[in-house]
Each structure stands twice: as structure tokens, then as C-alpha cells.
Amino acid sequence: MADLNKAADATAREFLSGIYRKVREFDVTLARNAILDCLYSAEEPDFIRDVAAHPLYAADARRVIGRMAPHMVGLAGLTLTRQAAA
16 A cells, blocks of 8 residues: 555656646645545545535645546556556
């Protein structure tokens, strides 16, 4: 599981660095957990749904995950490829 978390983190960082000049750690956390949620491996089940409805984090979650949404299948696949290579 640790390898999957590391792979998801690397995938999230790479994706976000292509979108934002400065990547915030909070955005990486959102992206990593969204990828893991798509792979049914998030620590919190239904992470995407819950964070998008959270009063404090909803705006950031919608911004980050909204940008990821069209690429989510590819990001999940890249994460699994990275995990297998590790």
C-alpha cells in the first residue's frame, strides 16, 4: 500500500506541476487522495464526494479535482504503472 501511496503522490505532483506554477501541498493531498479514491484505496471511503461537500475545503477540492476529472482514468493508470515498476 505504501508503494501505491507514493505512486499516487508522484502522479499528483506531476499532473499539478503541469497546470500550476506553484504547487501547494494541500492541492497534492487532494489530488493524491482523489486518485486513490478512484482506485478504491483511499483511507477515507468516498473521499471525492465528502471533500466536495465539506464547507471549508469544497472550493479547493472542486478546483483541483475538476481539473483532474477529464484525465482521471489516465492518472489512475499511470499510478498503477508506477506502483508496478517500484
